[in-house]
Amino acid sequence: MTAANESADVPVRLLVRDLAQLVTPSGGASPLRGEGLGEVDVLEDAFVLCEGGKIAAVGRMQDLEPFAGDVVELDGRGLSAIPGLVDCHTHACFAGDRVEEFALRASGASYEELHAAGGGILSTVRATRAAGEDGLRAAVRRHRTSMLRSGTTTFESKSGYGLDRDTELASLRAIADAGGVPTWLGAHGVPSEFEDADAYLDFALSEVLPAAASLAEAADVFVERGAFDVPQARRYLTACAEAGLALRLHGDQFSEQGAVGLAIELRARSIDHLEATGEAGVTALSQSEVAAVLLPASALFLGRPMPPGRALVEAGAIVALATDFNPGSAFCESLPLVTSLAATQLKLSPAEALAACTVNAAHVLGRADRLGRLVPGYAADLVLIDAPDWRYLAYHLGADLVAGVIRSGAPAELR
Ligand code: NIG
Ligand code: FE
Numbered sequence: 240m241t242a243a244n245e246s247a248d249v250p251v252r253l254l255v256r257d258l259a260q261l262v263t264p265s266g267g268a269s270p271l272r273g274e275g276l277g278e279v280d281v282l283e284d285a286f287v288l289c290e291g292g293k294i295a296a297v298g299r300m301q302d303l304e305p306f307a308g309d310v311v312e313l314d315g316r317g318l319s320a321i322p323g324l325v326d327c328h329t330h331a332c333f334a335g336d337r338v339e340e341f342a343l344r345a346s347g348a349s350y351e352e353l354h355a356a357g358g359g360i361l362s363t364v365r366a367t368r369a370a371g372e373d374g375l376r377a378a379v380r381r382h383r384t385s386m387l388r389s390g391t392t393t394f395e396s397k398s399g400y401g402l403d404r405d406t407e408l409a410s411l412r413a414i415a416d417a418g419g420v421p422t423w424l425g426a427h428g429v430p431s432e433f434e435d436a437d438a439y440l441d442f443a444l445s446e447v448l449p450a451a452a453s454l455a456e457a458a459d460v461f462v463e464r465g466a467f468d469v470p471q472a473r474r475y476l477t478a479c480a481e482a483g484l485a486l487r488l489h490g491d492q493f494s495e496q497g498a499v500g501l502a503i504e505l506r507a508r509s510i511d512h513l514e515a516t517g518e519a520g521v522t523a524l525s526q527s528e529v530a531a532v533l534l535p536a537s538a539l540f541l542g543r544p545m546p547p548g549r550a551l552v553e554a555g556a557i558v559a560l561a562t563d564f565n566p567g568s569a570f571c572e573s574l575p576l577v578t579s580l581a582a583t584q585l586k587l588s589p590a591e592a593l594a595a596c597t598v599n600a601a602h603v604l605g606r607a608d609r610l611g612r613l614v615p616g617y618a619a620d621l622v623l624i625d626a627p628d629w630r631y632l633a634y635h636l637g638a639d640l641v642a643g644v645i646r647s648g649a650p651a652e653l654r
Contacts, residue, residue, distance in 0.1 A: 261613060271594050271599055272556065284301070285320070323392030324597060325596060360400070452479070460472045539584070
């Protein structure tokens with residue numbers, strides 16, 4: 240058996256049979272929004288047949304035709320199959336930890352205070368710069384395996400803890416090497432060797448962007464007081480779009496600074512966080528094609544207000560869910576836990592939460608034509624959960640219910 244992105248042992252055909260349930264977001268359209276977000280197809284007593292790394296067929300056991308030729312069979316009794324989970328927002332390329340900061344925060348210090356005092360993101364920058372490319376490769380692979388164990392078969396990861404040329408480019412290579420979708424978060428913070436954000440952007444856009452553009456699929460910026468303001472973010476993102484990158488923004492995490500308007504103006508793929516977004520932002524996003532990526536594990540970890548998930552869904556915005564996995568604001572690899580938080584805190588139904596971290600997350604990564612649904616022709620990425628009803632995914636809070644993961648038609652090694 241093989242790790243996530245290696246396919247040496249892919250069986251020609253793999254049949255997962257006698258599943259208690261198989262569930263997939265309904266319909267063929269993507270992204271899903273409004274009422275469509277909560278529509279799922281559930282098959283009881285089901286099978287899924289994988290061939291050549293793709294889904295060849297799904298159906299009820301009673302409709303399974305006998306067939307000739309080699310097939311590896313997996314017993315799905317008592318298990319439910321869901322699409323492989325897609326984590327469209329992580330910061331998995333970092334070294335060191337922030338356990339000291341975590342302890343300080345637990346006794347009252349705020350995330351923003353620690354950031355302003357040179358801790359926070361910049362302390363991870365120091366550790367990441369010191370790790371070297373081999374250290375970063377090992378770190379992303381380790382984090383990738385933890386995510387896979389929680390059912391994540393596709394992950395995006397940002398750079399953003401190098402903020403110098405060599406470490407940013409090494410980060411993007413390490414992410415791709417581990418099978419991740421790389422995003423250049425070249426505007427995550429202002430490193431201490433620069434006088435201000437504008438001086439840092441002069442450097443990043445002239446010295447790093449030309450090479451980053453050929454390694455990354457998207458660019459991201461942290462729009463916040465103490466990080467980058469809207470004019471600076473506009474300058475950075477416009478240059479990145481001209482270099483061919485899709486656009487993402489960290490916006491409205493602590494305060495509304497105008498990031499929603501900028502995301503819409505620049506036709507960004509997504510704006511992520513939105514814990515501070517008010518009614519006007521919800522309305523604007525719902526009338527746009529910009530996805531709202533909600534990160535409730537980050538709000539929980541920092542003790543911040545939750546983003547307005549229900550309001551965004553009701554208004555018809557494109558809603559996706561992700562972990563925000565990183566050492567400072569969300570030390571959490573688990574999308575199943577995120578679906579629980581979506582249900583209990585954001586008031587999304589289990590079905591809405593499932594679509595938000597499968598097909599809609601795949602849309603944010605430009606892959607909704609092949610990832611995030613259990614239908615013929617899509618990638619044979621699926622998670623087998625140890626429950627007779629797939630909604631245990633969100634219901635069983637903090638449980639280790641991933642019984643198996645199939646990636647590209649092959650059982651993945653989880654340990
Ligand atoms: O999405 N807010 C900006 N970036 C990350 C946190 C990074 C860190 O604290 O190391 C986030 O929460
Ligand atoms: Fe983030």
